[in-house]
């Protein structure tokens with residue numbers, strides 16, 4: 076299944092690491108994608124689970140699907 080805006084985005088969204096089960100714990104994972112909300116977040120690696128919702132793809136610049144969260 077590949078419905079992301081570009082190859083770079085899908086490779087980051089699908090990035091999995093053998094060491095960290097939790098993407099928020101892995102410094103190699105940058106993007107958190109919520110299929111439920113159709114939103115993309117830039118993971119803030121501060122040891123917590125915060126992420127910044129992004130409206131545009133950092134790689135191709137395409138407008139990303141609007142979050143259904145109000």
Ligand SMILES: [Zn+2]
Nearest residue numbers: 080081132135
């Ligand atoms: Zn893109």
Ligand SMILES: [Zn+2]
Nearest residue numbers: 092094095101
């Ligand atoms: Zn890792």
